[in-house]
Amino acid sequence: MIAVDKRYDIIPNDFNFAGRASSDIKRTLKSMHFSREFIKRVSVAAYEAEINIVIHSRGGKAAFKICEDALYLEFVDIGPGIPDIQLALTPGYSTASEESRLNGFGAGMGFSNILKSVDKMDILSDPNGTVLKLKFNITEADRDENR
Amino acid sequence: MTLGQIIEKYKCNVYSRTPFNTGKEIRYAFCSDLMSDALMIMSTVRESGILEDSVLITGLATNQSIRTAEMLDVQIVCLVRGKIPAQQVIDLADESGITLIGTELTMFNLSGRLYQEGIVGIASKK
Ligand SMILES: Nc1ncnc2c1ncn2[C@@H]1O[C@H](COP(=O)(O)OP(=O)(O)O)[C@@H](O)[C@H]1O
Ligand SMILES: [Mg+2]
Numbered sequence: 001m002i003a004v005d006k007r008y009d010i011i012p013n014d015f016n017f018a019g020r021a022s023s024d025i026k027r028t029l030k031s032m033h034f035s036r037e038f039i040k041r042v043s044v045a046a047y048e049a050e051i052n053i054v055i056h057s058r059g060g061k062a063a064f065k066i067c068e069d070a071l072y073l074e075f076v077d078i079g080p081g082i083p084d085i086q087l088a089l090t091p092g093y094s095t096a097s098e099e100s101r102l103n104g105f106g107a108g109m110g111f112s113n114i115l116k117s118v119d120k121m122d123i124l125s126d127p128n129g130t131v132l133k134l135k136f137n138i139t140e141a142d143r144d145e146n147r
Numbered sequence: 148m149t150l151g152q153i154i155e156k157y158k159c160n161v162y163s164r165t166p167f168n169t170g171k172e173i174r175y176a177f178c179s180d181l182m183s184d185a186l187m188i189m190s191t192v193r194e195s196g197i198l199e200d201s202v203l204i205t206g207l208a209t210n211q212s213i214r215t216a217e218m219l220d221v222q223i224v225c226l227v228r229g230k231i232p233a234q235q236v237i238d239l240a241d242e243s244g245i246t247l248i249g250t251e252l253t254m255f256n257l258s259g260r261l262y263q264e265g266i267v268g269i270a271s272k273k
Contacts, residue, residue, distance in 0.1 A: 016235060019214035023243070026218065036195060036220060043218040044190045051211075104182035104207045104215070113187050147195070 004028060004066040010050055010077070012059040015103045021062045022047040025073070028064070038142035042071060045117035048110040049075045049132055055100040057130065071136040082125040089115075148173050148264045150223065153202070154248060157257060159225065162232055163240040163247040171200075173223065177269040178204035178258050182215040189219045191272045201269060202261075206254060208232040210239050217243045227254045 006028070008021035026043040046062070053060045053075060060077030082088045089111045096106025115121060120135040141147055151169030154161060161167075175197055179185050185203060192198055202223040203216050208230040216224050224240070226232065226249035232240075240247040250257055262268070 016210050018211065019217075023214065023217060037193070040190065040198075040218070040220060044186055047214065047218045048186065101181075103209060104180060104205075104211050107181050107183035107187070109183050109187045113183075113190060117190070 002065060002067050003032075004064060006064045008062045008064070010053040010060050010062060010075075012054060012057060013099075014054065018051055018054040019047060021064075022050050025064050032066075033143070033145040034138075035142050035144050035147040037147060038136070038138070041117045042073070042136055045114045045134055045136075046073055048113050049073065049134065051105050052110055052132075053077045055096055055103075055105055060129070066138075069138045071138060073134040073136075075130075075132040075134075077129050079127055079129045081127045081130055082123070085123055085125060148261070148266060150246070153225075153261070157250040157252055157260065159248040159250045161246070161248050162226075162237050163245060164237075165241050165244055165246065167246040171222075173200060173202050173261075173266060175201040175269050176204055176258065176261055176266050177201065178227075178254050180206045180254075182207065182211050185215050186218065188271045189221065189269055192269060193272070197269070202266075204254060204257060204261075206230055208236060208249075210236055212236075213239045213243055213245050213247070216245050222246060223248065225250065225257070227252060227257055 011017050025046050029039045057077035063074040065072045091112045092108040094106050094108030100106040118134045119137045122133040124131045150171040198220045201221050203221050204225045205212050208226050223246045229251045
């Protein structure tokens with residue numbers, strides 16, 4: 001059974017709008033009474049991925065699904081892609097612009113943060129765009145809002 | 148130290164309009180202008196209750212400071228060196244239930260004073 005199926009637009013270079021999708025994901029999970037720990041894990045990964053589309057791409061979309069014992073986030077953008085994924089995953093590596101840094105992003109730790117939070121991550125990228133898929137396994141403890 | 152004591156002692160302006168508990172105990176803090184750093188360090192905290200009793204100290208008076216606090220379950224954001232948030236930042240704080248305050252003190256001076264009062268800095272756990 002699919003319990004949640006939501007989609008969001010992510011606008012490039014808009015630092016006011018940025019974070020809207022992650023905020024809605026967080027609120028949805030809260031209303032479903034997941035544990036704080038689980039919600040934080042998903043929110044932080046979602047926010048890093050959303051910000052990456054804002055600061056590194058020409059815009060894109062996010063999809064948020066909960067299906068049985070797994071939560072899926074999928075971020076799709078319309079380019080310019082990640083030329084060297086291995087390099088992009090290296091902690092500290094960043095091509096963020098000066099403007100992004102002035103807005104508090106671009107320490108090159110986004111992917112490290114995402115990897116710490118997820119159970120599985122897949123990246124597909126070419127100059128036409130990037131797809132980032134994140135999977136979070138849902139355990140019994142994650143469903144307990146008192147944790 | 149309570150939120151009320153912090154506001155009084157460091158002559159903080161309270162920008163958000165959502166009611167807050169002046170007796171709320173603040174036990175931990177983290178300061179940075181880089182939200183990436185706040186996310187990286189603060190998201191390593193596993194014990195419950197720590198982030199909820201923390202203040203995020205920053206010179207970044209933008210929506211992203213509020214968003215970062217929101218993602219981490221941090222309830223208080225304190226702007227330093229007299230930064231005045233735009234109306235939309237205040238609105239976002241209200242919408243997210245974040246208490247947004249600000250002081251004239253610099254980041255170093257505010258942090259040093261809070262440290263002297265026994266507020267503990269959040270550090271990364273490997
Ligand atoms: N959606 C994307 N499109 C193009 N490049 C990206 C995208 N996401 C990440 N990257 C590349 O990967 C690098 C590392 O990303 P990340 O670890 O989040 O660090 P940061 O965003 O702070 O630069 C970025 O600097 C950028 O070069
Ligand atoms: Mg990033």
